[in-house]
Amino acid sequence: MPADAIDSANELLERYAGLALAELPRDTAIFDAHTHLGNDIDGMVGDRDELLQIQRAYGIARSFVFCLDEPDRQPAFTAANDRSLAHAAAAPDELLPFVRLDLDDRPIEEATRCLDLGARGIKLHPRAQRFLPDDPRLEPVFELAAERRVPILIHGGRGLPPIADSLARLLDRHCPPALIVAHAGIVDLAAMAENFAGRAGVFFDTSVWSALDLLDLYRLVPPEQVVYASDYPYGRQPNSLLMAVRTARASGLDERELRAVFHDTAVRIADGLDPVEPTTPRGATQLSHPVTFLRINQYLTMASAMLWLRHTSDTYGVIGLALNACDERSNGHRIETDQLREVLLVTRDLWDLASRAEDETAQRRAQRGALRLVHLASVLSVTNAA
Incomplete structure (x- = not known):
């Protein structure tokens, strides 16, 4: 019967939710550094009530939130950014809004408008909005983030050519207090690590599909530069938490480092505090597997x-x-x-x-x-x- 399969799936997910939470350090609060609300042109939907329900069920105290690639994104993501601000206003202790920008459409004006209204950071998506880090229109965006002391989160996942070198050059010219490279920088992880491993203020979020990507991230990047992220609604629980905590433990992170990955580092970013100086990567260079x-x-x-x-x-x-x-x-x-x-x-x-x-x-x-x-x-x- 259809209900049997659905009920069995829900029971399994509930059971693994308990397992994921049990494998975190005791009484660990969680901060999700990458979530979306809205309606994407690909059909994906991020619902505020659902997100808050998930966060409260899993002990996720706060999250960075921004809109998807919305059907009404023109002009300048204005309507979608307003919705992000409204979502955050409805749950101000839990949702911290970022302004999403389109470099083709008044990015500095829109960023300034939203920051003045309470946005806590800037979201950039070079694949969806069709630009690369060597685009000169990014210069004033990074300059504004540095001036206003707000973080930038940039897509670093599929659908792009290598971007690490040009991103590093941009960061050398204009350095915001924090740059979060989304999706563990898998677009060119080796070059990302070569440019940014050990560089305070640059972070990588854990929102990837494959546990192997995270094992490689911990091999290349110090734990002080990793922040937990789900990529809701694309990333779902309990999968996201279970993958992040298990790969971190398999890579040798201790309890203090786990707490930093899942909460403390993102809190420092959100509160505008100086980053902790990175140590060394923890992960193994080889994986033995049956x-x-x-x-x-x-x-x-x-x-x-x-x-x-x-x-x-x-x-x-x-x-x-x-x-x-x-x-x-x-x-x-x-x-x-x-x-x-x-x-x-x-x-x-x-x-x-x-x-x-x-x-x-x-x-x-x-x-x-x-x-x-x-x-x-x-x-x-x-x-x-x-």
């Missing part, structure tokens, strides 16, 4: 791509292949593979439900549920043995 989990992760990567592309059914049978890999009994990880099997069985049921859905809304709900569970299983396949 072949069984590598096989499972490979099939889950294939499933993720299919679900992102909105395949209504598992036409390649990749969930079945992952389940078969879970049958391996001689690798000494029976408990962990049984955990994965449980998640994958519900994933299979949800994906099957999507293939039989009679309307698009029900289909999308089942597909997104399956995607959340595929991601959870992917996190487990990397971190259970790490």
Whole structure:
């Protein structure tokens, strides 16, 4: 029955929520450095009530929040930025608004307007708004951030050519109190680390899809330069927290450093305090992993791509292949593979439900549920043995 698959998925997510919170240091408050509210042109929706419900359920005390790439973004993201300010005004102790800018449309005027109205930082998205860090129109934006003593958060994920070198040159000329490179800077992480590892005031947020990206981030960047982020509504709980805490622990971060990643560093950014001087990266340079989990992760990567592309059914049978890999009994990880099997069985049921859905809304709900569970299983396949 459809309700069975949905209820089973919700029960699993609730159980792993408890696990994620239990693996954090005791009584750790959380600060989410990257969330969105609004309606994106890709169909994604960030709802304020839902975000606040998530934050309160997971002990997330505050978050930086900004709009999505909204259908009414012209002119200058004005309407969307006004909504961000209104969302923050409705929950001033929990939501700290950033102004999103379009370099083609009065960026300094819009940034100044919103900062005067209470915006706490600036959000830049070079992929969505089609610019690169060597664009001369960025110079006055960074100059304004430095003058007004507000942080900048810039997209550093997929869909861009390498940007690290030009971003470093820009930062050398105009240095805001904090620059947060979103999505762990995976657009060119090695060059990002070469330019910025050890540079106080530059930070990387943890909002990525793959746990392997975070393991590499901790290998290259000191923990004092990492801040927790979910990328809501794209990133979801409990996956986001579980991935962040497990990769941090696997990389050798101690309790103090974990508290800094999940709360203290972002609080210093929000409150305009000087950054803590970076130490050294903690992560291992090599990862030893049972072949069984590598096989499972490979099939889950294939499933993720299919679900992102909105395949209504598992036409390649990749969930079945992952389940078969879970049958391996001689690798000494029976408990962990049984955990994965449980998640994958519900994933299979949800994906099957999507293939039989009679309307698009029900289909999308089942597909997104399956995607959340595929991601959870992917996190487990990397971190259970790490």
